[in-house]
Amino acid sequence: MITTKFGGTSLADGQRFAMVRSILAMDDRRRFIVVSAPGKRHPEDVKITDQLYRCHEAARSGGDVAAVFQPIAQRFREIIRELGLALDLEDEFKFTLWVMERGAGQAFCASRGEYFSGRIMAAYLNLPFVDPAQCVFFDDHGQFDGEMAQQSLSARLSGLDGAVMPGFYGGTPDGAVATFSRGGSDISGAILARATGAEVYENWTDVSGILAADPRIVANPQSIKSMTYREVRELAYLGATVLHEDAIYPVKMAGIPVNIRNTMCPEDNGTWIVAESDAPAGAITGIAGRLGYSAIQVEKERSNTEVGYCRKILSCLERNGVPFEHLATGIGSVSLVAPTALLMAHRESLLHDIHEAVHPDTLQIIDGLAMIAVVGRGMAGRKQVAGQLFSAVGQAGVSVRLIDQGTKELNIVLGVEESDYAKAMNAIYHGFFPNA
Ligand code: ASP
Numbered sequence: 001m002i003t004t005k006f007g008g009t010s011l012a013d014g015q016r017f018a019m020v021r022s023i024l025a026m027d028d029r030r031r032f033i034v035v036s037a038p039g040k041r042h043p044e045d046v047k048i049t050d051q052l053y054r055c056h057e058a059a060r061s062g063g064d065v066a067a068v069f070q071p072i073a074q075r076f077r078e079i080i081r082e083l084g085l086a087l088d089l090e091d092e093f094k095f096t097l098w099v100m101e102r103g104a105g106q107a108f109c110a111s112r113g114e115y116f117s118g119r120i121m122a123a124y125l126n127l128p129f130v131d132p133a134q135c136v137f138f139d140d141h142g143q144f145d146g147e148m149a150q151q152s153l154s155a156r157l158s159g160l161d162g163a164v165m166p167g168f169y170g171g172t173p174d175g176a177v178a179t180f181s182r183g184g185s186d187i188s189g190a191i192l193a194r195a196t197g198a199e200v201y202e203n204w205t206d207v208s209g210i211l212a213a214d215p216r217i218v219a220n221p222q223s224i225k226s227m228t229y230r231e232v233r234e235l236a237y238l239g240a241t242v243l244h245e246d247a248i249y250p251v252k253m254a255g256i257p258v259n260i261r262n263t264m265c266p267e268d269n270g271t272w273i274v275a276e277s278d279a280p281a282g283a284i285t286g287i288a289g290r291l292g293y294s295a296i297q298v299e300k301e302r303s304n305t306e307v308g309y310c311r312k313i314l315s316c317l318e319r320n321g322v323p324f325e326h327l328a329t330g331i332g333s334v335s336l337v338a339p340t341a342l343l344m345a346h347r348e349s350l351l352h353d354i355h356e357a358v359h360p361d362t363l364q365i366i367d368g369l370a371m372i373a374v375v376g377r378g379m380a381g382r383k384q385v386a387g388q389l390f391s392a393v394g395q396a397g398v399s400v401r402l403i404d405q406g407t408k409e410l411n412i413v414l415g416v417e418e419s420d421y422a423k424a425m426n427a428i429y430h431g432f433f434p435n436a
Contacts, residue, residue: 005189008039010263014082031162037113111169118166136170138178186244209271281378370421380409392431
């Protein structure tokens with residue numbers, strides 16, 4: 001049996017609901033379905049979830065909630081009409097508006113996109129509707145409770161041969177609605193896959209799999225055929241956003257492979273995400289990157305012989321509440337990389353504390369860095385990868401400000417000037433995928 005999850009662009013209007021039904025009809029193992037809220041129909045359109053957050057904002061600031069809610073209800077009415085369904089959700093629309101106007105919580109407001117989308121899909125496919133508010137549990141602090149959800153969802157599904165469940169939300173012990181972070185329907189799909197013991201978790205979206213590089217930076221990057229759970233996490237960390245990173249955990253636990261597919265091109269195989277890939281690994285699997293980093297550079301002669309030197313620096317970060325993502329050391333120098341936005345409020349006190357703690361020869365914060373992660377299980381033990389990587393960026397005239405290599409030889413992270421970011425990404429991509 002296969003669990004499928006359809007994202008917002010796959011459900012943007014009636015026609016796309018119909019495409020979903022034809023995809024399901026292609027394989028009768030596709031019986032458990034998770035849906036997102038309708039997304040954008042065209043680039044200028046607004047996602048239903050964004051409109052719902054605006055409803056909550058309007059209610060909070062004493063604005064006109066009905067004016068924001070009406071176009072939402074109208075989009076759902078249109079989908080029902082386009083599909084020719086006899087479903088009548090008018091009373092529920094009225095009730096939803098009524099509670100929103102009376103101060104319903106943000107999570108409840110945001111969750112209604114998935115809720116109505118699920119109600120319509122269940123009616124359209126003639127399958128039972130499973131409301132996650134009653135079986136996907138979050139604790140009192142709004143933290144998702146994986147084991148509890150596994151038990152209650154399995155109990156709720158027992159005896160069912162198929163079902164439609166809205167993604168993105170669940171319920172708390174006091175009966176309120178809680179949501180995952182944005183894009184969280186991917187997590188709901190993974191939870192449902194685990195609870196149903198699915199053989200595959202198919203995640204249907206608007207691209208034919210995970211791309212080897214960001215298409216906004218590199219023209220037409222190829223899609224990755226097969227990769228491991230671990231590689232997805234490494235790429236997601238620096239910005240590859242096809243799958244929510246928390247969606248990996250439930251399927252990894254249960255050893256369920258994930259297949260990312262394109263609703264608009266169902267014949268494409270997409271990307272397979274598995275525990276151990278037996279597909280031949282290229283030198284690298286993919287590249288991801290992000291702007292907006294700063295490096296705190298501390299230099300002091302003979303610090304390499306000073307016991308506890310790094311700990312003193314790190315405790316200054318801890319005291320100032322600044323997390324760091326990379327640490328690179330040289331002889332007598334330590335460089336700590338953190339997102340600039342998180343450093344902002346603490347710059348002066350952090351510099352002051354480090355001065356006091358280790359009396360460095362020089363201490364500075366360098367802004368405007370971009371971090372690039374080059375990821376691939378094929379890097380382990382392959383000697384030429386680093387050489388190929390540095391010659392690619394070197395030939396493009398990019399100077400590397402910082403290097404950090406993960407212990408598992410699964411990634412190399414480079415820090416470059418933001419102005420060199422696109423040049424470096426393209427050089428690396430074309431260096432490793434010469435035929436692309
Ligand atoms: N609709 C939610 C969002 O826009 C959740 C999802 O689509 O996965 O973030």
